[in-house]
Amino acid sequence: MLQKADYNAAFFVAAALGLFFIGGLLTTVVPPLIDSSWSKPFENSDPANGPVGKLRQLNEQELQGRAIYVREGCWYCHTQQVRTILADTKRYGWRGVDAPISTPDEFVYDSPHMFGTKRTGPDLARVGGKYNDQWHRAHFRNPADLVPGxxxxxxxxxxxxxxxxxxxxxxxxxLGRAKDWRPDNDYEK
Amino acid sequence: MQNESTIAAAEIPVSESAKRTEMIHEDTTAKLFLLSSVTYFFIVGIIALLIAAKFVMPSFLGTIPQLTYGRLRPLHVNGMLFGWLLACDMALMYYVVPRLCGVKLWSEKLGIATGVLWNVIILSAVVSFLMGWNQGWEYAELPLILDVGVVLAWVMFGANVFMTIANRKYQAMYVTLWYAMGTILWTAFVYLTGNFATLFTTGVNQANLNWMYVHNAVGLIFTPVGLAIAYYFIPKASNTPLYSHKLSMIGFWSLAFVYVWTGAHHMLHGPISQWLQTITIVFSVMLLIPVWAAVYNFFATMKGQWHQLRDNVSLKFLMSGVVFYLLTCFQGPMHSLHVVNAIVSKTDWIPGHAHMAVLGAFSFFAIAGTYYALPRLFNTELYSDALANWSFWLLLIGGLGFFVTLWLGGFWQGWQWNNPAIPFIDTVVALQPVWAVRLGSGFLMFGGIVAFGYNVLATVLGAKGSGVEANPAEVAA
Structure with missing residues (x-):
């Protein structure tokens, strides 16, 4: 049937786009319609259903911070996702508490998304609340001073x-604070 | 009917050479794209060395904001993808399409305008990235205004190719023409998804669109245009008809259907619906069909012709590109399996894999096409076959060093990550030797780029015969 496409350019165009759009639409437009967690912000007040907490939108200063994160290309080396891999939850936990797995409802206000594809440095999905201002200042001045190597x-x-x-x-x-996963272990406490 | 079309279409690349002399092609557009792409290949190659050096010497150029890793990396990636590879692929399409259609390019003026616009976009991109004007999406970092420019340039390119095909003298369209048209159509929608649809979404929804684009930038832009080049230049450079028209149809139409489903495999184990992960794994494995169909066709075409590789640089690049294409597209489906993904995802294995696709397979095709087309475009002979051989071996050995060390290192890194008792920084320190070898391999590859670029330059300037490297046999002829 497709041999017609050898001679007829219009038929070719229709066939090439038709086949493309089946998968194109089913994997981009349909998933967010089916899966509400993609667009519904995280909120849970019942400890029986896992970590409690509520996702909020970033304020002006935090948005400015994210713009710097984007500008400097931090996301080329740091991912922001605790994956469904046991070692991820252990490695990015804090003081004996495992990090909860990242879920789509924690990211509904993110644009640009900062999931990342490469971990040259550690994942930052749960870094919020771990280190204070003094640590961060010294670290931005020269990371190797705090972390040799x-x-x-x-x-x-x-x-x-x-x-x-x-x-x-x-x-x-x-980052990662929507889920209140280790309430007594923040640097502020 | 079927046999007739099989023979007619398969023989076009060979028989068409006889008619080449009758038809005088202007080729200004092809020349413009070709020469600018080779220039960017060289310049961005320097950027590649700088960022590879930063892994070994983190303080190298470190206190100048414009020269930090986070700003140079997008320049390297976008510069290689759009400044070098896509521009060179477009040059070769401007060369091939009119020849396969038996007519002149529809509009050289439009083509030249496209080339000028493309160069404006690339040069603006350099400034943007150094200034940190980055939209924050992989492969879609360019500021919005430049995205609009890319769309405009693509429409201009597409109009020229489609109008040339519409005016064609030969009724049957050879497989290269399908891939050229497929690339133009799919790229339009893939690019709009990754650069414009993302603007209206957030979070996982946006990431899903972003990775649909990222994956298909390789799968539905560089793959089909790369195959267009391979399907044209392998029969041409070896003077052998393509093995099977039917097999090329299976490869093309399965690619058209399968590729677009696989974008979400970039989020395996990540915060994205499990059912979508399952779909993306199934289709990722199905990618083996279009790949093996094309690769078998190329190998079968070369049956009994392998001796030609000895003194045919274009064929050397083409057939090693085919082997890299086979390997990289075996790795891809395997990465999508959960057990493998849990080890290699996010590690240095991935740049090893990505470079084998973009450099090992598709840049090798583009270089082969350049070596073949350049002397014909400028009505001369290649400046130096010896230098061309040097460019091949340097790129091959440097490339293999790069790919293999990063696979080994990345696999090791993944194992270490999966043991939470090992502190993260120890997994960084452990990779230092790997990154040092990668930098060394980078110097070899850059040597190959220099040899290639100088050969192109010298050929264009008509330096043939002035150097000591001139081949006596060719001088006598």
Whole structure:
């Protein structure tokens, strides 16, 4: 049947686009219609149903911080997803508490999404609340000072710019906090 | 009917060479795209070395914001994909399509305008990335205004190719023409999805669209245009008709159907619906069908002709590209299996895999096409076959060093990550030797790029015969 496409360009175009659109529509337009967790923000107040908490939108300062995160290309080396792999939940846990697996409803306000594809540095999905301002300032000045062997470059122009530094840290502290997964272990406590 | 079309279509690339002399092609557009793409190949190759060096010496160029890894990486990726590879592929389409249709390119003026616009986009992209003007989506980092420029350039390119095909003298369309048309149609929608539809979505929904684009940038842009080139230049360079028209049909139409389903495999084990992960795994494995159909066709075409590889640089690049294509498209489906994905995903294995696809397979096809088309475009002979051989061996050995070390290192890295008792920083330190070998391989590959670029330049400037490398046999002829 498709041999007609050898001679008839119009038939060819219709066939090539038709086959493409079957999979194209079924895998892009349909999934968000079927799966409500893609668009419904995380909210849970019943401890019997896993971690409690509520996803909120970023404020102006946190949004500014995310813009710096995008500008400096942090997402080329840091992913933001705790995967359905046991080692991920252990490695990115904190003080004996395992990190909860990332779920779609934790990311509904994210644009651009920052899931990432490469872990040259550690995952940051649950980094919020782990380290205080002082740690972050020293780390942005020169990561290898705090973590010998680190190949993350220094970012003095963030550490030394008060507004940018505060915005950046404010953003990082929001990561993974929708799920209140280790209430007594934040740096603030 | 079927036999007739099989023979007619399969023989086009060979028999058409006899008519080449009758038809004078202007080829200004092809030349413009070809020369600018080779220039970007060289420039972006330097960027590649800089970022590879940063893994070994993290403080190298480190205190200048514009030269940090996070700004140079998108420049490297986009520069290689769009500045070098896609532009070179377009050049070869501007060369091939009119020849397969037996007519002149529909509009050289439109083609030249497309080439100028393309260069404006690439140069603006360089400035954007260094300044950190980055939209935050992989492969879709370009600021919105430049995305609009890309769409415009693509429509101009598509109009030229489709109008040339509409005016064709030969009724039967050879497989290269299908792939050229398929590339143009699919790319349009894939690009719009990744660069515009994403603007109206958030979170996982956006990521799903982003990865539909990222995956199909390779699967429905570089793969079909790369195969268009391979299907044309393998029979041409070996002067042998294609083995099977029917097999090329199976490959083409299964690719058209299967590829688009697989974008979500970039989020396996991630926060995305399990049922979508299952679908994407099934279709990822089905990718073996179009790949093996094409590869078998190429190998069968070369049956009894392998001796030609000895002194035919284009064929060397083409057939090693086919082997890399086979390997990279075996890895891909395997990565989508949960057990394998749990080890290699997010590790340094992945750049090893991605470079085998983009450099090992598709850039090798593009380089082969360039070596074949360049002397014909400029009505001269290649400056130096010896230099061309050097470019092949340097790229092959450097490429293999790069791919294999990153696979081994990435696999090892994945095993370490899966043991939470090993601190993350230890897994970074452990990879230092791997990154050092990668940098060394990078220098070899860059040597290959320099040899290729110089050969192109010298051929264009008509330097043939002025150097010591001139081949006596060719001088006598």
């Amino acid at each position: 680190s190949i993350m470059p220094p970012f003095p122009w963030i550490a030394n710019n008060e507004a940018e530094f505060k915005a950046m840290v404010a953003y990082l502290q929001t």
